[in-house]
Amino acid sequence: MHWKEVLPSNRYIAFMRDSIHTWDHDVLTLLYQPLIGSVAYSLYMTLSLDVQKQADKKIERTHKSLMTFTGQHLDLLFSERKKLEALGLLTVFRKKEEEEYVYYYYIHSPMNPAAFFHDDLLSVFLYNKIGSKEQYRELRAYFQINDVVTEGLENVTQGFNQVFTSIHPSEIRSGSSEMSDNLFSEVPLLGQNSEKPSYSMSEEEFDFQQLLAYLPTFVPKEEVEKETSQRLIYQLAFMYKLEPRDMANMVQDAMLHTDQLDVEQLREQAKRRYRMNEKDEPPRLGLRKQSDTEKSFTGPPKTQEEHTILYFESTAPIEYLEELNDGAKIYEGDMDIIEKLIFEYKLSPGVVNVLLDYIFRVNDQKLSKALAFKIANHWKRKKIRTVKEAMELAKKENQKSKEFKKNPQPAYANKTAYAGAVKQEPLPKWMKDEEGWQKNQGSDEDLEKAKQEAAKFREMLKKKKQQKGES
Numbered sequence: 001m002h003w004k005e006v007l008p009s010n011r012y013i014a015f016m017r018d019s020i021h022t023w024d025h026d027v028l029t030l031l032y033q034p035l036i037g038s039v040a041y042s043l044y045m046t047l048s049l050d051v052q053k054q055a056d057k058k059i060e061r062t063h064k065s066l067m068t069f070t071g072q073h074l075d076l077l078f079s080e081r082k083k084l085e086a087l088g089l090l091t092v093f094r095k096k097e098e099e100e101y102v103y104y105y106y107i108h109s110p111m112n113p114a115a116f117f118h119d120d121l122l123s124v125f126l127y128n129k130i131g132s133k134e135q136y137r138e139l140r141a142y143f144q145i146n147d148v149v150t151e152g153l154e155n156v157t158q159g160f161n162q163v164f165t166s167i168h169p170s171e172i173r174s175g176s177s178e179m180s181d182n183l184f185s186e187v188p189l190l191g192q193n194s195e196k197p198s199y200s201m202s203e204e205e206f207d208f209q210q211l212l213a214y215l216p217t218f219v220p221k222e223e224v225e226k227e228t229s230q231r232l233i234y235q236l237a238f239m240y241k242l243e244p245r246d247m248a249n250m251v252q253d254a255m256l257h258t259d260q261l262d263v264e265q266l267r268e269q270a271k272r273r274y275r276m277n278e279k280d281e282p283p284r285l286g287l288r289k290q291s292d293t294e295k296s297f298t299g300p301p302k303t304q305e306e307h308t309i310l311y312f313e314s315t316a317p318i319e320y321l322e323e324l325n326d327g328a329k330i331y332e333g334d335m336d337i338i339e340k341l342i343f344e345y346k347l348s349p350g351v352v353n354v355l356l357d358y359i360f361r362v363n364d365q366k367l368s369k370a371l372a373f374k375i376a377n378h379w380k381r382k383k384i385r386t387v388k389e390a391m392e393l394a395k396k397e398n399q400k401s402k403e404f405k406k407n408p409q410p411a412y413a414n415k416t417a418y419a420g421a422v423k424q425e426p427l428p429k430w431m432k433d434e435e436g437w438q439k440n441q442g443s444d445e446d447l448e449k450a451k452q453e454a455a456k457f458r459e460m461l462k463k464k465k466q467q468k469g470e471s
Helices: 022-052 063-070 074-086 113-118 120-130 133-142 208-214 227-240 244-254 263-278 304-314 317-324 332-343 349-362 369-381 387-406 444-470
Strands: 011-016 058-062 090-097 100-107 164-167 284-287
Touching: 011 022, 022 058, 022 063, 022 074, 022 100, 022 113, 022 120, 022 133, 058 063, 063 074, 074 090, 113 120, 120 133, 208 227, 208 244, 227 244, 227 263, 244 263, 304 349, 304 387, 317 332, 317 349, 332 349, 332 369, 349 369, 349 387
Parallel strands: 011 100
Antiparallel strands: 011 058, 090 100, 164 284
């Protein structure tokens, strides 16, 4: 069939379950492209990127759009598509609707490098295509992982419960909501589930030996002492703030009719006890404050800039948001924003504080989720790691925003100036980037004022904690 004859009605629906990661691009470019050629490679990238832009990873188009993006005729695209099918990058279905066929393109992510090179067919195919053993070795070397020898090194990695503390809703006075099956939905998620999480749990805050002492003699302790059992017990004790005696009672109940620890039963026991006390509110994670070894500098701060950096680093985002809200309770949606900034965007607590401060300044004292995630995504791409880096970038973006207001450009010309369309409040000195403010010039009065404000804030936090402890 000639391509002009099918253009008006030939539609396709493309969808995928996986995401194409950075290393997938390397694999596609260096390993697959020599096998399928540039046209099939372009077709795959066009389909996959178009789908990934959609929230539900699904898109409906006409084949004319593929021709527009790739610059190729439809008959060639149909021919090149077969290469993607042959190498497992695409599964094609079709369904007749009225007088036309609608194609369904199920896009698959490429094999990982290890699987590709261990595949006898593909590895030999690639070797023959390249035609040079030196280039083939270079490709293997590019994807090679060098083992790091840790023998003789002291492991000083912090455990999960050494960095985080479990904050219950009654402690942060958040709004109520139902604790439901949403936490453990059966909807399939990206990636492979791992039996063993990547983080560790410290044994310092839960006395496992005391738990064993509380267990009756008929309970087989070797079952409880298994690595997987211990890890689960530490996790549940941390998450639901359970004492050794409480946990021992639940372990005993979970092993009531068997000599093995019923993992699901133990989890249900912990949830049930928690629901009785917390009214179906899921526990929250709060970051512990950074230790002195994690600060940007040692010793007391000497300049206004160091005072500001120390303040951002040593204050938990939850506490800082309370301060921005003049001590008012934190809205549930704002808590979710902070958690996503830390756990999904991988920003450090200090950097999150800078981001919160920036948004409140430029957005009329309101925390906007859309603006927060837009900035976080930009900072993540910029690989912002420290408070100082975040402050510097925020100052640059603030300057861009000022220039944009003076000389408006088309919308597409200023993608990272966050504050172009929001009302700005008076900016702090660290954001204005005033010449020399960060230097210790002779402004003893300003420095003393900054010290007094920091001391006042620490005293306020101390009183808050004391009030919480009394309530």
